[in-house]
Amino acid sequence: MTDLFAVIALGFFLGVRHATDPDHVLAVTTIVARYRAVRSASLIGLWWGVGHTLTILLVGGGIVLFGWVIPPRLGLSMEFSVGLMLILLGATTLVSVFRRAGEGSAVAGESRGPAHVHSHAHVHGDYIHTHAHGHEPDAHPHEAGQTPLAVLDRRFGSLGLYASIRPLVVGMVHGLAGSAAVALLVLATIRDPRWSVFYLLVFGFGTIAGMMLMTATIAAPFAYTADRHARLSRGLRLASGLVSIGFGCLIAYRLGVASQLFGTTPVWTPR
Numbered sequence: 001m002t003d004l005f006a007v008i009a010l011g012f013f014l015g016v017r018h019a020t021d022p023d024h025v026l027a028v029t030t031i032v033a034r035y036r037a038v039r040s041a042s043l044i045g046l047w048w049g050v051g052h053t054l055t056i057l058l059v060g061g062g063i064v065l066f067g068w069v070i071p072p073r074l075g076l077s078m079e080f081s082v083g084l085m086l087i088l089l090g091a092t093t094l095v096s097v098f099r100r101a102g103e104g105s106a107v108a109g110e111s112r113g114p115a116h117v118h119s120h121a122h123v124h125g126d127y128i129h130t131h132a133h134g135h136e137p138d139a140h141p142h143e144a145g146q147t148p149l150a151v152l153d154r155r156f157g158s159l160g161l162y163a164s165i166r167p168l169v170v171g172m173v174h175g176l177a178g179s180a181a182v183a184l185l186v187l188a189t190i191r192d193p194r195w196s197v198f199y200l201l202v203f204g205f206g207t208i209a210g211m212m213l214m215t216a217t218i219a220a221p222f223a224y225t226a227d228r229h230a231r232l233s234r235g236l237r238l239a240s241g242l243v244s245i246g247f248g249c250l251i252a253y254r255l256g257v258a259s260q261l262f263g264t265t266p267v268w269t270p271r
Contacts, residue, residue: 007190011199015206018178019049019214023082023251026244027170028211030089032219033237041219045212047164051171052178052211053204057197059176060183064196070180072268076261079177079268083255085170086248093241097234171211181270 018024028048032041062068070078182203186196222236260266 007195007199008202011202012206012209015203015208016210016213018182018203019207019210021178023086023247024048024174024211025214025218026086026240026247027082027089027174028167028215029218029240030086030093030244031167031170032215033093033222033240038216038219038223041215041223042212043164044167045215046208048167048171048174048215049204049208049211051168052175052207053171053201055172055175056179056182056204056207057200059179060186060200061197063180063183064186064200065193070270072266073261075180075268075270076255076259076266078180080252080255080261081173082177083248083251085173086244086251088248089170090241090244090246090248093237093244097238097241184270 028045031048032044059068063070182200183196186199190196190199222233255261257263259268
């Protein structure tokens with residue numbers, strides 16, 4: 001019983017700590033930055049954690065149960081994909097910020113006066129954004145179908161979980177990069193394969209709980225500033241996008257150049 005409790009406690013709290021790794025935090029920050037509700041952000045963290053746990057169980061379980069060996073170049077490639085994901089998420093956030101700023105500038109220039117134009121967040125499907133606009137019929141800067149998610153809405157709107165696919169995929173990519181390290185840690189401390197798989201499962205639940213807490217905490221300032229301080233909200237989103245791109249480039253350089261992913265002698269140490 002003592003051993004069981006020790007495995008549960010160790011796996012859960014290491015999973016919670018794992019959720020606070022910088023690349024994980026940056027990835028979910030760029031996703032939750034556009035959500036006004038803390039509850040919605042928590043669901044993003046939930047799906048991220050589920051995707052992360054699925055990959056941990058699949059790859060980590062293969063290493064623990066079947067003795068899979070991860071070649072250095074493959075291991076570096078899995079971690080390199082995290083850098084690319086951070087760059088993509090950051091770029092998407094910056095494009096969204098600048099597009100909304102352009103919409104606000106266009107409306108301000110065409111308005112009849114400040115009494116007819118203001119700024120607040122509004123909704124097109126699950127696309128929540130803020131820009132200056134008026135309430136006259138011709139004052140809105142775009143049609144309801146001209147949003148980044150409009151095409152996805154039309155294609156996958158009938159799928160109830162389609163909005164959760166994005167954080168799920170991001171979580172799976174991050175789980176792919178960290179699964180080898182977690183599995184090797186298990187092998188070094190737990191010899192029984194059944195206990196090892198159980199540890200991976202508990203570790204996953206800890207990651208889910210930690211990421212839900214992280215996303216709720218991260219979303220709080222975005223939710224507070226979305227309606228009250230539009231400029232500050234845009235600044236926070238802009239900062240999250242820039243930091244995500246910068247950190248992603250740093251990861252890509254470290255793995256691609258310093259660790260010789262694209263060289264002749266790749267060097268990889270699971271971490």
